[in-house]
Amino acid sequence: xxxxxxxxxxxxxxxxxxxxxxxxxxxxxxxxxxxxxxxxxxxxxxxxxxxxxxxxxxxxxxxxxxxxxxxxxxxxxxxxxxxxxxxxxxxxxxxxxxxxxxxxxxxxxxxxxxxxxxxxxxxxxxxxxxxxxxxxxxxxxxxxxxxxxxxxxxxxxxxxxxxxxxxxxxxxxxxxxxxxxxxxxxxxxxxxxxxxxxxxxxxxxx
Amino acid sequence: xxxxxxxxxxxxxxxxxxxxxxxxxxxxxxxxxxxxxxxxxxxxxxxxxxxxxxxxxxxxxxxxxxxxxxxxxxxxxxxxxxxxxxxxxxxxxxxxxxxxxxxxxxxxxxxxxxxxxxxxxxxxxxxxxxxxxxxxxxxxxxxxxxxxxxxxxxxxxxxxxxxxxxxxxxxxxxxxxxxxxxxxxxxxxxxxxxxxxxxxxxxxxx
Numbered sequence: 001x002x003x004x005x006x007x008x009x010x011x012x013x014x015x016x017x018x019x020x021x022x023x024x025x026x027x028x029x030x031x032x033x034x035x036x037x038x039x040x041x042x043x044x045x046x047x048x049x050x051x052x053x054x055x056x057x058x059x060x061x062x063x064x065x066x067x068x069x070x071x072x073x074x075x076x077x078x079x080x081x082x083x084x085x086x087x088x089x090x091x092x093x094x095x096x097x098x099x100x101x102x103x104x105x106x107x108x109x110x111x112x113x114x115x116x117x118x119x120x121x122x123x124x125x126x127x128x129x130x131x132x133x134x135x136x137x138x139x140x141x142x143x144x145x146x147x148x149x150x151x152x153x154x155x156x157x158x159x160x161x162x163x164x165x166x167x168x169x170x171x172x173x174x175x176x177x178x179x180x181x182x183x184x185x186x187x188x189x190x191x192x193x194x195x196x197x198x199x200x201x202x203x204x205x206x
Numbered sequence: 207x208x209x210x211x212x213x214x215x216x217x218x219x220x221x222x223x224x225x226x227x228x229x230x231x232x233x234x235x236x237x238x239x240x241x242x243x244x245x246x247x248x249x250x251x252x253x254x255x256x257x258x259x260x261x262x263x264x265x266x267x268x269x270x271x272x273x274x275x276x277x278x279x280x281x282x283x284x285x286x287x288x289x290x291x292x293x294x295x296x297x298x299x300x301x302x303x304x305x306x307x308x309x310x311x312x313x314x315x316x317x318x319x320x321x322x323x324x325x326x327x328x329x330x331x332x333x334x335x336x337x338x339x340x341x342x343x344x345x346x347x348x349x350x351x352x353x354x355x356x357x358x359x360x361x362x363x364x365x366x367x368x369x370x371x372x373x374x375x376x377x378x379x380x381x382x383x384x385x386x387x388x389x390x391x392x393x394x395x396x397x398x399x400x401x402x403x404x405x406x407x408x409x410x411x412x
Binding site for chain 2: 001002003004005006008010011013014015017018019020021025028029030031032033034035038040041042043044045047048049050051052053054055056063064065066070071072088089090092093096097102109110205
């Protein structure tokens with residue numbers, strides 16, 4: 001693409017560094033901003049740089065928070081013996097929106113992925129082990145994505161926990177509520193049969 | 207969506223004001239920025255605010271430019287008697303990339319669209335008429351999108367040109383090069399038959 005303006009080229013280049021935003025989309029977004037009142041760009045720019053420079057991560061669970069300890073960790077209503085291990089804040093938001101979980105979280109900040117150069121030392125794993133060592137946590141629930149990277153990360157943490165007195169569990173994998181059996185993939189269907197649950201429990205959950 | 211941080215919520219909100227970016231995508235983009243070095247956000251923020259505050263529009267053709275008169279208008283190699291009327295800078299870039307056009311441009315900044323509250327006074331039409339009145343321009347090529355809004359805008363400008371000595375033309379509408387006839391829509395196909403061209407001209411163009 002040939003740009004008539006260096007400023008425009010620069011803005012499009014920086015915008016296209018965002019994931020899923022190509023050069024054409026970046027140009028569309030930047031031209032949109034140019035058409036809108038100057039205020040809108042200023043608000044966007046301010047919000048982004050404020051977030052990046054002033055963002056806080058909860059000292060306990062590593063969730064994004066405006067305070068030193070996040071609202072969830074600080075709440076007296078939550079069960080402090082239960083910790084759900086997740087990849088990032090989006091997973092916290094997803095689980096919170098179910099209103100089914102009353103424990104705490106631990107945000108790893110990613111998964112172990114040799115392909116992308118992410119090793120255990122890049123994740124928030126040591127603080128998790130230390131958290132368990134303090135003795136308050138009685139159960140860790142692994143809630144990472146069901147991919148090879150997720151399984152590797154689960155297993156790595158599980159190994160690190162050896163000798164510590166803590167129960168571990170993983171969220172149930174199975175057929176989604178509302179799904180038809182014939183369209184389910186065979187791995188999921190197979191696992192859902194192996195890990196079947198007493199019917200009484202299913203009645204209680206619904 | 208419930209956010210654990212006001213800063214995050216704000217950044218996501220501002221990001222989701224961009225066209226085609228929903229709340230979920232905005233969250234994904236913002237979290238991506240948080241994972242990258244601070245530098246990347248700073249570069250993006252700087253490029254956007256620099257563009258918005260220092261952007262220049264060419265005094266002659268209204269194209270985005272870093273100088274008072276854009277490169278195209280300033281070039282001695284271009285045919286100054288020919289002006290192509292386009293909607294925005296993307297159209298200029300598209301036509302430039304064909305390397306077929308050696309005239310100048312006039313960027314309107316949009317199309318007349320009562321539905322979106324865009325009237326002739328919101329567009330760069332008066333400067334176009336004044337440009338024609340100066341006498342150098344001998345032909346205006348209308349190259350707006352082939353929509354109702356584009357046609358309305360073409361016709362409005364055409365009416366404003368009454369009494370002025372300038373030829374007007376519009377880019378050819380027809381079957382795209384490489385397209386198969388059976389898949390063409392009937393309006394385009396009909397027009398391409400009505401506006402057929404001498405075969406010798408087609409040979410010359412290819």
